[in-house]
Each structure stands twice: as C-alpha cells, then as structure tokens.
Amino acid sequence: MATEDSPIGGETFVDDFDTFYRRERRAVVALAYALSGSRAAADDLAQEAFLAAYRRWDVVGGYDDPGAWVRRVVSNGSVSRWRKTRSEAKAVLLLGAGRQHHVPALSAESHDVWAAVRKLPKRQAQCIALHYLDGRSVREVGEILECSEGTVKTHLSRGRETLAFKLEGGRE
DSSP, X not given: OOOTTOSSXXXXXXXXXXXXXXHHHHHHXXXXXXXXXXXXXXXXXXXXXXXXXXXXXXXXXXXXXXXXXXXXXXHHHHHHHHHHHHHHHHHHHHTTOOOOOOOOOOOHHHHHHHHHHXXXXXXXXXXXXXXXXXXXXXXXXXXXXXXXXXXXXXXXXXXXXXXXHHHTTOOX
C-alpha cells in the first residue's frame, strides 16, 4: 500500500517480496549489466539492491513502485562500484600487477553501444540505461535518480549526442 510520503509515484504494488523479486529481477539485472558491463558485477549490484529492499520491505513494499527504489539503489551502487574499481585499478597498476578484466561476449553492436554508454558521465549513463534499456519514462527516471525531468532530459540529450558522435566514428 502506498503512503503519501512515498518517494516514487506509479503503479501500486501489494505483492509480497518473493513475487516482487521474481517479477523485477531480470530487468534490474539487465540495468545493472548495462551500467557495469560485467555479468558478475550486475548480479552483485542487483543482489545488494534486493537485499536492501528485503531488509526494509515494510517500508519499500509500501511504495507505489518499489521497483523504482531498487533501480535507484542499483544506479547509485554502480557509481560507487565504478569509483571503487577505478581506485583499485590505479593501485594495482602502481604495484605493477595490472591485469585485463574479462568482458562477457556481446554482439559487436551491443558491445560497442554499451561500452560507449559506460564511458559517458555516470548520470548520463544511468539515464540512458533506465530510459532505453529499462523502458522508464523521463518522469520515472527522474524519480529513480531523484532529479527533475528537465535534468533527465538534459542528460539524455547530451548522452545521445555523445553516443552518436562516438558511434559514428568520432573519438573522445
């Protein structure tokens, strides 16, 4: 049941957590994968987000759209994970033990697109993934990322412009 102070609008869900998890898992893992580029990281991000939702299910389950709350946790977690991974990579390189990470096989087109998305500023990447991969409206993306619709539109526009340039043969 939704409360007036629910941070996210949308469809009312009265499901128990298990039903919610089964319904949302695929889409949340796909979002996490688009933002992280790693199946293992995607599984971890999704699991962490669902665990957070489970621990607070008495509150989260009452939101109009608990899936949006989980997606916000994934989006924020992907930024934190990216920062941590970048810091760890710098430390490893400084120690002279740099290794390349294995990237799961994707079609050439998908790989190029999502690799380019991951190189965007993180908020642009989040907006692109939530809007195009997860099919969220501009309003929903704004609610998930806690920013205005105008900000989402700006991030989408700038992200699309950068992607078009990069994918049409331009470089950074």
